[in-house]
Amino acid sequence: MKLHKGHIYLMLAFSLAGTSVVTGRSLTGALDSFAITITGLGLMLLCLFPFFAAKTLHTIRRLQKPDWAALFCQALFGIFLFRILLLTGLPLTSTAEAGILTGAAPAITALLAWFFLREPLSAKTALGILCTVTGIILLQNNHLTNAALVWQHTTGNLFVLGAAACESVFNVISRKQRRKDESAKLPIQPLIQTMLVAVAAGMLCLIPALWEKSLEALWSIGWQEWGALLWYGLVITALSFVCFYEGVKYCDAYTTAALSGLLPLTALLLAVLFWGEAMTYQQWLGGLLIVCSILLLADQKKSSTTADDFT
Known part of the structure; x- marks a missing residue:
């Protein structure tokens, strides 16, 4: 039951995170990268901190140096570098x-x-990840064969791939921290952890945002851009991170990896709906494989080393 709960939380987390691509596209024409990030984080903290100030301060007082290091790394890779790239x-x-x-x-x-956490890889989990990766290849292949591979386009793709790598590092760091929290008497609550990570990320973004000199552009943007910034802060950051931190309590890193395939699938579907970008039958097939990978993991029991585990 707890594993199904973890699946639901992670599916929701990555689906909401997938909206960051379309939301970011709607904001990049009006604001620079650091201004978008720090404004979204600021709106989130402004809305949530007054209600959770006491719990947050209580958590801060009992955090130790390793906890702060983990939170800083999550802020660096999960928000700062991911969003900037x-x-x-x-x-x-x-x-x-x-x-x-x-x-x-x-x-x-x-x-x-596999390399850092040494988590055993079951056959069913491996098949789920294989379906996800195959689906991604099918989704991407249409663009690789038809897009004009100019230098600018390739550079943009490399930045996005860098963001994906940062998301992966964030996933593994969060899973490793959850292992420690499972044995802790007072683990950090997901919402409090999200707020602390947001504060750290905001501090990382502050100086670059001031250097960009684009914060003054906030006064000239319209209600649609402000709505997108609120969505960025309250949904893409707060709600998706809370769901993620709650989900990784019950799922191993491989399950998290497979379910993260929902992020590109959600982003692609929203691009079709809101930006009118066409999908081919090959891309639909890739999306179906991603869904199949989720179904493969839906009835999987809590991972333990069994006869079909391999490393």
Whole structure:
């Protein structure tokens, strides 16, 4: 039951995270990357901190140096580098292609989990990840064969791939921290952890945002841009991170890697709906494989080393 709960939380987390591609595309024309990130984080903290100030301060007082180091790394890779690389790459490539390229995260996460966490890889989990990776290849292949591979376009794709790698590092760091929290008497609550990570990421973004000198542009943007910034802060950051932190309590890193395939699938579907970008039968087949990988994991029991485990 807890594993199904973890699946639901992770599916929701990655689906919401997938909206960052379309949301970012709608903001990049009006604001620079650091301004978008720090404003979204600021709106989130402004809305949530007054209600959770006491719990947050209580948590801060009992955190130790390793906890702060883990939170800083999550802020660095999960918010700061991920969003900066994604928002930098978006203007240089298509929305759909950027969403698809974030699908490199499952394979990267699985590799990092095996190498650093030494988590056993079951046959069913491996098949789920294989379906995800195959789906990503099918989704991407149409663009690789038809897009004009100019330098600017390739550079944009590399930025997005870098964002996917940062997402993978964030997944593994979060899973490793959850291992420690499972034995802790007072583990950090997901919402409090999200707020602390957001504060750290905001501090990383502050100086670059001031250097960009684009914060003054906030006064000239319209209600649609402000709505997108609120979505960025409250949904893409707060809600998706809370769901993610709650989900990784019950799922291993390989399951997390496979379910992260929902991020590029969501991004692609939203690009079709809101930006009118076409999908081919090959891309639909790739999306179906990603869904199949989720179904393969739906009835999987909590991982333990069994006869079909291999490393």
